[in-house]
Amino acid sequence: MVMGTDAILRIADLRTHFFTDNGEVKAVDGVNLTIHKGESLGLVGESGCGKTVTAYSTLRLVPNPPGRIISGQIHFKGRDLLKLSEKEMRGVRGKEIAMVFQEPASSLNPSFTIGNQIREVIQFHQGGSRVEARKKAIEILDAVRIPDPMRIVDQYPHELSGGMLQRVMIAIAISCKPDLLICDEPTTALDVSMQAQVINLLNDLRQERGTSLLFITHDLGVLSWVCTHAAVMYAGNIIEQADIRTLVKNPKHPYTSALIGASPRLDRDCQVLDSIRGSVPNLINPPRGCKFHPRCDRVLPICTEQTPQLKEKGDGHRVACFVDGEGGAA
């Protein structure tokens, strides 16, 4: 596959904070992210590090209150999404950027048939009659390899299994041929064989349709299977970004190394998996300097003082860490 070089999505210095009774939660705190056409970018990190909030911010779906996008830019095909009106944004959602959610069982409205829900999105964005939209719905169900789409189209969500529902969700998401597909842990709620089917489906769709992918996960195994590039998130920041091979083989940030060390592998015989000591910092009062320094094994004096910036290490590999010498003392 030929990789395009033009950026389809460029997030610059995005800050999304949640204003709670206990204080301001800095869930996303200066995220920079670029996805090129046809690229599949994985966003990895522990629970609560801001992956999902980044995705919601991209679609401007952050629940308000309590959440609000404080600052930043989200350039999508040359437009800043944060500057669009709500009405223009509605034209982007589903048509140009679509999203697949974690829990397929609760992502579909229990009161409507599968066909109704696909048809609604098709008719909303493309118009056309009910009959036409229904025909398109059956085609799209067939495209996501649902067996017997003529029957499934008239069934209710509770009549299908989790894996089938996730394929239906993908069908809805790709029904209007979006340029970018955001998948928020689409395989987490599925068993392993279903995971494999969904991932293969996503890979094929990406290659057939050239859709770019933002794939959120905490599973490095799934990540390396789907993604061409990966960005590691920690406490609201991107701390390392590289193509998937470099990231797994040669991680530069201590957190990335620890994350890789903590994931089970078939090719390595070990009884006990490494774990990262401590837990994700409180995002209301994050630690000074590098937010990872309280949990880091290689902490330097400068880490507690200054915040490292993402610095290019060559070949698109970018790291925000002082440990590797020059680090990026900003």
Place this chain on the structure above:
Amino acid sequence: MIHGYGTIPGHQESEGQSHEQGGALREFYRRFKKQRLGVTGAIIVVILFLAAVFAPFLAPCDPQRVDLSNTLAPLSLKHPLGTDHLGRDLLSRVIYGTRIVLIVGIGSVAISAFFGGLAGLCAGYFGKTADGMIMRCLDVVWAFPPILLALALLAVRGASLSTVVLSITLVGIPGHARIVRGSVLSIKEKTYIMAARASGIGHRRILINHILPNIVAPVIVVSTLSIAICIMIEATLSFLGLGMRPPNDSWGFMVSEGQKYLRTYPYYSLFPGIMIMVVVFAFNVFGDGLRDAWDPKLKT
């Protein structure tokens, strides 16, 4: 199992609609048919409707014809339920009474479900200030005991059918609003609402297409239950002599009149009383049946 769809009255209308909608109605009917108690309730409700509509043909006598030579007559073929203290035929009065019961019960519940539902929908979905303002206003109504509120309105406007309906409607609005608001609050947090928004669908469409169908079930249950309650309130008001004026044949009013003759002639209060009970029961089981048939998750 063979479904005799062709024989369902009113089914022809749904046939003309799209495939799915016809299918959903058919499905709904199939599921409802299995609820024995619900079907019983539905049959009673239909009979009551027919009785109300065809009262002039069904009633053996004119309910207002006074026959002072034949007061408090025992049950006979001419007067199956006897006569009252003015010699009026009780069966005829009970049959005509269905009209009032249905107008008051269904009318006031329909109006309060509509306005209460609208208020609850807005309060629940938009939250924040809208929620606070709408719910506080309704709390004012909620704060009065229902009978007291109805009494106050009747005192101001004078007793008439429309005032009775109005006062019972007003009493019912906060309850409906609360049920709808609660359901909306839980549904709007569901992932499928977020998924709908992520597909670009706007607020109005989400409210109408995604939230409304999911709150229909609780609203139907509450409505049918409140039809029963409204009928009770109407009966209570009439019993207290504050509802409909005498020429009207409200069952509650008849129970109240019959009270004076309870020891010597119990039929006067007994039959209207039994009718109130039957109607309340029918609407309750009908509502339960509808709810069970509506919920696709209970489908077999």
